[in-house]
Amino acid sequence: MQSFINSSVGRKMLVAVTGQFMILFIFVHVLGNSTVFFGGLNAYAAKLHSLPLLVWITRIIMSTVITVHVFFSIQLTLENWKSNPGSYAVSKYQRSTFASRNMIWTGALIGTFLLFHLLHFTFQVINPSFAASANMDALGRPDVTFMVISSFQHFISSIIYIAAMIALALHLFHGIQSSFQTLGINNERSMPFITKSGSVASVILFLGYIAIPVIILLGLLKGQ
Amino acid sequence: MILDGKSPSGPLAEKWDRRRQELKLVNPANKRKYKIIVVGTGLAGASAAATLGELGYNIEAFCYQDSPRRGHSIAAQGGINAAKNYPNDGDSIYRLFYDTIKSGDFRSREANVYRLAQVSNNIIDQCVAQGVPFARDYAGYLDNRSFGGAQVSRTFYARGQTGQQLLLGAYSALSRQIRAGTVKLYPRSEMLDIVIVNNEAKGIIVRDLVTGRIESFAGDAVCLCTGGFANVFYLSTNAMGSNVTAAYRAYKKGAYFANPCYTQIHPTCIPVSGDHQSKLTLMSESLRNDGRVWVPLKKGDTRAVKDIPENERDYYLERKYPSFGNLAPRDISSRSAKEVCDEGRGIGASGRGVYLDFADSIQRLGEDTIRERYGNLFEMYERITGENAYRQPMRIYPAPHYTMGGLWVDYNLQSNIPGLFVLGEANFSDHGANRLGASALMQGLADGYFIIPYTIADYLARTEPGNITTEHEEFGHSREKIASLTDKLLSIKGDKTVTRFHYELGRIMWDYVGMSRSEKGLNTALEKIPALRAEFWKNVRVTGQGHELNQELEKAGRVADFLEFGELMARDALERNESCGGHFREEYQSLDGEATRDDQNFSHVAAWEYKGADNAPEMHKEPLEFENVELAVRSYK
Amino acid sequence: MNLTLYVWKQKSKDQPGELVQYDARNVSPDMSFLEMLDVVNEGLIRENNEPIAFDHDCREGICGTCSQVINGIPHGPQERTTVCQLHMRNFKDGDTIYIEPWRAKAFPVIKDLIVDRSAFESIIQSGGYVSVHTGGVPDANAIPIPKEDADISMDAAECIGCGACVAACPNGSAMLFTAAKITNLAMLPQGKVEAKKRVCMMTEEMLNQGFGNCSNHYECQAACPKGIKVSFIAKLNREFTKAVNIFSEPGE
């Protein structure tokens, strides 16, 4: 294990595995969030919170995963910067992408967003007046739907989310196929397919996530 | 003086075993006390250094490139011979031996050639065990191809990159020893002199090509594995850095230079495109399997290919050598190309080229088959010439390629200076007057993996390890001499560049000591070369300093040696009043233009001894005795 | 044709370098790129200036010595072609060409366009071999090797160790080179015996030598003159997984 954590490939694999865990999470999360369109978000949230064990296990796993991901990805990136002693007078990229070259920045944006997002919807300290914990719905459940819709009716909040989703989409545009390559679970034949699927998935996730603020901002989903 | 090649006695097939019995051994515990200097890390040098290191000797290896794996052996395309007889088509050690002797026009030492054929099989085993990815058939067994001058398929290959793969194999073995600490590597180091103490080789003088420092290295024996000297022609298929310097400076210290006039001109190279040309590119000989060689029947015919009807084309190889046709041996194909061009029937702007036409094969086999067989070669051809050889014939012309001559060595690969061993293309030993295709790689590896490890022990066992150090005055003398040579080159500050001199020397060599030679031409060369050399020492311009990375200075030293060596080649060619293999003297040919050997008078090795700058060298002969083969007229008709 | 060149000049390792402008006149389209530089150098020498130092040897695209970044692309614009095989018909009259050395921390510049690539040798020395002694090996045909495996091994073995992959990689990573060496041996039964140790040692040495990590930019494949594929990097990664698999018994 020692050698794994010191090795170039080993650490990269940890980033990839944790990345894939997070992808799994955000897939589930976008599905959960989409219940807002059918008025089921409050029920979904209540159901989740009735399973504290599941919630806490997920939280512990996810915090570890994020920590590992962030720690090693920053460490690797710093090493990479050191290995490249400045750029060419003319630089010309042939195969790398904007997304691949800016993983650390899109990652940093996602990280910042995550802090904001947790303060916003989990600790609910950003707009205390919308807090679900302070507003119950007719069935006496925390009114998550109200919180979400009210928040996104604010232009600034929505823009922050949409911007973060752009960063996320870029991160995944490179990240998904990259993680398969890193873990070696691809080959020459499957690689184009994986790359394409990765791009498609990142676009779908992007659309899935921004749909909520966009639809609310457009006034198509108003709540009560 | 009559030289003795020291071949073992007894039946041919037992000679090597017998010699191995006779050779002394070095006690395993003592091996690490001996230091062996290996100069050159191509196939011969890398395999020798790796194997000697494995045995426990203390090795120091040198090369001028930044890595051993860039040695010129890397460029070999076609393949490596071995008498495995895997295709069961009648090959045997004896047949490989015979083909090699015959191809060398009976100008090589029987015992050496037989040993080469014997160990050829071990080479393939060794390389496969190292992880060399030779071509295989669908059953997973090794594949063979046939090569010019042979009627059996005995050539092992790794795509068009056989030399590369073999060298990477030898280099990996070397790397293992470097890690184990038995071999210390000095890349970007050029050997500029050999140090002889009491008539034994005890060290070398090296210029560190990065810092420019002149340094001494002492050892108990020295192996020169520094490759061939075809660059004396300026344009050749060799790497830009290939040189005669190491061998020539050993010659100047007393080592004999054998058969310098034996050079091989490869028939299928891309023709010269202009004055800027810096080197020539070989197109693998395998192309002749499917390409037909022709020129227009009429002189000065400048029509486009499609406008020349079939009956106005001269497929001269098929015409002259019906049984071998386009696969005639290298020297014969090359000379025939020169002949038709001399007649004014050459093609291309310079008139120095012939067509290699795939149209028939493409029609017969389809473009895909041709692409599969030679795709990478066609690509390379297009990269260089901008022409698509699927649509129009390739243009080819012969180019200097390989040098059979080299430092004289006995059966043990030891030169006439005890402790100085010479391996690979740098020695003269196995190929006679003409080398069989795919046999150079074989020889380099045979020398390095399987011969030197035995024979060097015999010398070492008779010497006291480490008795000479770099403190010895001979090292001081050598260093001073080299330093003053460097100073001299830098101080001339004339107005002609080194490359220009090399270019002019190359013209002289190609015109008079090239594919065909005559007494008159050789005498002209013997006048022109000294004149050019004199001009060099008056008028060369070498920029920069000695104590820094200075590529002009490196070139200048090499060209200075070529300017002396060219003369030795011409002299040897002039002395050899016969035509044999790669050496064709216009005076000695049959009525239909075939080479005529003179076994009566020239069945010997000519080994030249340096006699000082102002004296002619002295020739020593090693008579060649053939106990097992009959000297036949080499006919490929 | 006539060209304007901006060439990196640097006296030695510790001195700073800069781009210097040169003119290349009467360049023939049949010249190789290095021949064009030869002609420029001849002119410089005649004017008593220092010629441009650059590495080269075989000029056939096989030794891997030549190493120049041309207009931002290692080995220049033509795909799968080394600088020495790049011909001037790929350029137009009046073009401006920027010529720079490989840039990577592990490849310090020695002079002008010449860099020190010995870090590659260290990677090989750390395990890029089969530990076999000379002699005493089985017959070459004793172990059949499936043609597909031998072909893949050969695909990887085509690497000429030029370092363009490092020069192209935004991370200065030697992953493509290392992966090519690993795959070459990992595909063969002879190489399998030491495969686990090899992949660990070589990737570790890569890091020790100051190369970066791979983050799958794939620039290396685009620059590689031999078309070495990034799928070999995935192969290396798989080999690594096998090597560090804590659940596997020795011998598996």
Ligand SMILES: Cc1cc2nc3c(=O)[nH]c(=O)nc-3n(C[C@H](O)[C@H](O)[C@H](O)COP(=O)(O)OP(=O)(O)OC[C@H]3O[C@@H](n4cnc5c(N)ncnc54)[C@H](O)[C@@H]3O)c2cc1C
């Ligand atoms: C284009 C081409 C294709 C060929 N194809 C084939 C083929 O298909 N089959 C075949 O059998 N043969 C082929 N040959 C011939 C064969 O490649 C060579 O004869 C053989 O590789 C020579 O090996 P070597 O080890 O003797 O020398 P080289 O590989 O030339 O190595 C010479 C070594 O000496 C070093 N050196 C030289 N001078 C000095 C110095 N002064 N100081 C320090 N170091 C020095 C160099 O650095 C290098 O390491 C081909 C040759 C060419 C040119």
Ligand code: HEM
């Ligand atoms: C929280 C802040 C984050 C930071 C700072 C961050 C940073 C990075 C960086 C720098 C890389 C490239 C590492 C390398 O290749 O060397 C990377 C890769 C990756 N990230 Fe993130 N990331 C973050 C969040 C996320 C999230 C939320 C996800 C998924 C939803 C994710 C998924 C991935 C994936 C899949 C990869 C590809 C791994 C690979 O190339 O093998 N990351 N991350």
Ligand code: HEM
């Ligand atoms: C428009 C987009 C999004 C919406 C509407 C949204 C909505 C929510 C809501 C409502 C919660 C609180 C759930 C609860 O506590 O009951 C939540 C929690 C969370 N969200 Fe999001 N989210 C969005 C995007 C994201 C993204 C892109 C990520 C990750 C990169 C993310 C990560 C999280 C995390 C980690 C939690 C905390 C889960 C927990 O409490 O354990 N969210 N989100």
Ligand code: SF4
């Ligand atoms: S992988 Fe390609 S670019 Fe890298 S060293 Fe090998 S041949 Fe050069």
Ligand code: F3S
């Ligand atoms: S460009 Fe660099 S990041 Fe990896 S895929 Fe190639 S080594």
Ligand code: FES
């Ligand atoms: S000089 Fe050998 S590859 Fe370019």
